[in-house]
Amino acid sequence: MLTIKNKRFYFILLSLLIILSDQFTKNIISRYHKELLNNDLILFSIDYVKNYGAAFNLLNGNRIFLSIVSLIVSVILIYFILIKKNITNLDLLSYSFILGGTVGNGIDRLTKGYVLDFINLNFINFPVFNIADISINIGLIFIIYSLIKYKQ
Numbered sequence: 001m002l003t004i005k006n007k008r009f010y011f012i013l014l015s016l017l018i019i020l021s022d023q024f025t026k027n028i029i030s031r032y033h034k035e036l037l038n039n040d041l042i043l044f045s046i047d048y049v050k051n052y053g054a055a056f057n058l059l060n061g062n063r064i065f066l067s068i069v070s071l072i073v074s075v076i077l078i079y080f081i082l083i084k085k086n087i088t089n090l091d092l093l094s095y096s097f098i099l100g101g102t103v104g105n106g107i108d109r110l111t112k113g114y115v116l117d118f119i120n121l122n123f124i125n126f127p128v129f130n131i132a133d134i135s136i137n138i139g140l141i142f143i144i145y146s147l148i149k150y151k152q
Helices: 004-036 063-082 091-113 133-149
Strands: 044-051 115-121
Touching: 004 044, 004 063, 004 115, 044 063, 044 091, 063 091, 091 115, 091 133, 115 133
Parallel strands: none
Antiparallel strands: 044 115
16 A cells, blocks of 8 residues: 555656656757648647747746746645645645646746747647646646535
């Protein structure tokens, strides 16, 4: 049987898997974007956008502020995942997805000064995004579901 510490470690591993997936895909796009650019892949196409802000390019040009926020949010999420008592598996899953996305985009912001976005949906006019953004949104959906389910 898994102890609580071991179980929580698996949620950190999920975050690491998301971070690695995000960084791997961004690395591929960075290296081969000229070959991949504007190729239709049924539901989406590959684009190459340097986002100097947060979601929807909010706070454009505030790299230091966004990096600090990313770091603070990451530390809080790690605390919730590893230490917080009375936490549901759904909340742990939510925080793991958000942590993975936050760190993934934070790495870009700290190392490059921007976040690389590359997924452009073909069927709707929507901002270009990346794996980290998807992860953060999945985590937020799980939190909303948890709030509705447990009516907190």
